[in-house]
Amino acid sequence: MFCVPSTEIGATMNITKGGLVLFSANSNSSCMELSKRIAERLGVEMGKVQVYQEPNRETRVQIQESVRGKDVFIIQTVSKDVNTTIMELLIMVYACKTSCAKSIIGVIPYFPYSKQCKMRKRGSIVSKLLASMMCKAGLTHLITMDLHQKEIQGFFNIPVDNLRASPFLLQYIQEEIPDYRNAVIVAKSPASAKRAQSFAERLRLGIAVIHGEAQDAESDMVDGRHSPPTAKSVAAIHPSLEMPMLIPKEKPPITVVGDVGGRIAIIVDDIIDDVDSFLAAAETLKERGAYKIFVMATHGLLSSDAPRLIEESAIDEVVVTNTIPHEIQKLQCPKIKTVDISMILSEAIRRIHNGESMSYLFRNIGLDD
Numbered sequence: 001m002f003c004v005p006s007t008e009i010g011a012t013m014n015i016t017k018g019g020l021v022l023f024s025a026n027s028n029s030s031c032m033e034l035s036k037r038i039a040e041r042l043g044v045e046m047g048k049v050q051v052y053q054e055p056n057r058e059t060r061v062q063i064q065e066s067v068r069g070k071d072v073f074i075i076q077t078v079s080k081d082v083n084t085t086i087m088e089l090l091i092m093v094y095a096c097k098t099s100c101a102k103s104i105i106g107v108i109p110y111f112p113y114s115k116q117c118k119m120r121k122r123g124s125i126v127s128k129l130l131a132s133m134m135c136k137a138g139l140t141h142l143i144t145m146d147l148h149q150k151e152i153q154g155f156f157n158i159p160v161d162n163l164r165a166s167p168f169l170l171q172y173i174q175e176e177i178p179d180y181r182n183a184v185i186v187a188k189s190p191a192s193a194k195r196a197q198s199f200a201e202r203l204r205l206g207i208a209v210i211h212g213e214a215q216d217a218e219s220d221m222v223d224g225r226h227s228p229p230t231a232k233s234v235a236a237i238h239p240s241l242e243m244p245m246l247i248p249k250e251k252p253p254i255t256v257v258g259d260v261g262g263r264i265a266i267i268v269d270d271i272i273d274d275v276d277s278f279l280a281a282a283e284t285l286k287e288r289g290a291y292k293i294f295v296m297a298t299h300g301l302l303s304s305d306a307p308r309l310i311e312e313s314a315i316d317e318v319v320v321t322n323t324i325p326h327e328i329q330k331l332q333c334p335k336i337k338t339v340d341i342s343m344i345l346s347e348a349i350r351r352i353h354n355g356e357s358m359s360y361l362f363r364n365i366g367l368d369d
């Protein structure tokens with residue numbers, strides 16, 4: 001397992017050189033909890049800044065202290081109003097750039113629009129657009145966590161540190177699930193099998209994969225490049241040529257590859273937003289004999305009616321990190337539990353500011369993690 005020892009980090013957490021400024025770009029006070037935890041671990045005060053919305057809904061940022069020649073770290077957690085969150089970040093980054101900051105590092109635990117990282121029909125790769133906007137605004141470095149697709153790092157022309165929440169989730173399993181040795185790690189679709197395998201190998205547990213669920217996997221969505229040619233193009237094809245067509249996919253009946261009977265089932269994924277697929281997976285696991293069902297994810301968006309649906313479902317517990325604030329959802333559903341990841345973000349900030357290697361935070365992490 002690749003847990004980060006808290007004692008080693010704790011011993012050095014407050015050792016930072018001068019010239020560090022920590023800002024929160026959120027106008028929503030509920031999104032500032034993570035920023036305060038990070039500042040407390042680093043032993044620094046939050047920078048003085050005003051971020052607010054004008055009556056006409058324009059975002060205004062006023063930095064109230066000097067940032068000239070300093071390393072500025074801007075912590076931005078994503079609220080429900082994701083587009084306002086992005087504008088707050090971009091405007092603050094640009095304000096720091098025009099105020100002659102030495103470097104501007106964005107700390108964005110959940111990177112918004114990360115699911116829109118592939119071409120779909122005649123849409124666009126929005127995460128690439130967002131990366132370009134951040135770089136153009138003046139961002140010089142990005143710290144994030146568990147990108148939906150690791151290839152998103154290639155959209156930036158600045159350094160990107162994609163941290164992992166796995167050590168904290170693995171630690172939660174070992175400490176908070178008493179009979180975890182009788183558990184099996186479950187991938188709710190073949191697409192998340194690699195993540196499940198990583199958890200299973202580190203915990204020395206078995207793995208199960210649910211296949212054939214009634215949902216559209218990302219890989220099954222129609223790509224714009226598969227569009228049929230226009231009538232004019234068809235007429236231009238030589239009549240003696242027959243272009244082979246790809247056979248359409250047909251999902252098989254729902255099956256569980258692996259034994260979950262009489263076991264604790266732990267479903268792992270990176271994001272839990274629309275919970276329908278998790279509820280369907282939980283029902284399937286119950287039918288196959290699992291007596292307890294946990295869901296573990298890094299980013300808990302928990303949109304719409306997710307808390308109510310979870311509370312009424314066969315899921316016993318949903319464990320997410322605090323990359324996204326979800327205190328309201330926890331009040332609506334006691335099954336939702338939170339794991340604090342401020343420790344690793346604080347250590348990343350300290351190491352970057354002090355010019356130290358980041359490799360310690362990536363120990364034992366393979367290409368598939």
